[in-house]
Amino acid sequence: MSESDPIIKVENMTARYGDRLVLDSLTFNVERGEIFVILGGSGCGKSTLLKHMIGLYPPASGDIKIGGSSVVNSHGAERDEVIRRFGVMYQSGALFGSMNLLENVCLPLEEFTDLKEDARELIARMKLSLVGLADYTHHMPAEISGGMMKRAAIARAMALEPQILFLDEPSAGLDPITADELDELIIDLSRTLNITFVIVTHELPSIYKIADRVIMLDAKTKKIIADGKPAELRDTSDNPWVRNFFNRKGQAAGTDE
Template sequence: MIAPTIRVENLRCGYGKRVLLDDINFSIEAGEVVTILGGSGCGKSTLLKHLIGLYKPMSGRIEIGGDDFVGASGALRERILRRFGVMYQSGALFGSMTVLENVRLPLESFSDLDEKSIDLVARLKLRQVGLEDFAAFLPSELSGGMQKRAAIARAMVLDPAILFLDEPSAGLDPVTSAGLDALIRRLAEIQGMTIVVVTHELASIAAIADRAIMLDRDAQGIIAVGTPAELAEHTDPRVRRFFLREPENHLTGS
């Protein structure tokens, strides 16, 4: 039996002694596009930071490709880290480097490829996100959506099995956001990548997600898991409020 790409068991996480998420359990299969969603302050970014190893959980287990990520160290941890790429919300591109130089950077740091091969692979990734003609541009010369695409290209350049995207549509207009959603679906379908997306954008959730995991701040955990259509019809008022964009007092009558 093939292990899920990601398995989270009994995860508790927070900062210092403050618990933000507790008893988190879910798995993500290879090739799935899964969104992590919820209202402000529910712990979406906190969960992502733990999934990619920026923070160590208070307790619980995170498996990446069947390996214990929380307890891993040394060479094993490095191998696990190479299995995924991350696009941060801001894009986190280096402003003094061209788009091509930004995408080349992981290959220069973590591969044994020669200069010609590094350049070829980096340009291929830019082509996959539609930026082959912008290789020599600085990030400041690109639109917000193009910066996000460049960041995705950099996250993909080492051919990871998993792609983590943090609020990819944040700050984008609806048309640009829709184009980015289409790119994410295409990468999942053509590249066979497992993609985990943190977002609160309803249009993006409906467009890209095979499944959605919804967090709630007061519950300190998961309150719903399912397809976007299933969550839109969910009986939990907290889930309904989110998907119907209804203020809390609309359903409570207060």
């Protein structure tokens, strides 16, 4: 696979929950090193798309390729190799409350590598340092703030040196200052480590600040109704729903299911 090829390809992907159609024949690419944002109004399927992209759910039809390999059609060792190309930060952070931050970040290294304990801890400390938590390695999740929990979750998602990080509503529940600091961290990691980010969010300040490109999903048509840079879509889109979203008018300000 060439370095100039998209790192993610979603090809004619359709998602259903039983008989209910959620996403209809989506096709789009994510370029290497891009901060790519998935957005849309309430019930449009943002989180559903993310869950399909990381392999939690199989699509009803279509394919999802990461680094040229199918998430949908790979099995066994090949699928494990595909899955290791990305890390995931869930909305709540999903840290294990009975483990301190160092142990949380070490967990993927224990599960998926043969590294010795001192090597695992060294890597975990490096990841925590990258997100500004070098002094909090032995703190428990209950002892830190919500913003710090998100940072620790990003550190854990980076433990296996992934090419891609998927973030689900990273700014949810954070005050504006903390959310802005998290945005700065995402930009810094993208630029310094050339990590590709795929982010689900509806927070306009974050979208304008971090997004290289966005796609907008529509709950009515079940399709992508916009693809481009946020400011350009705000100013030039011929779709009034898209313009309303970026100007926060009507139902477009809603959140996902």
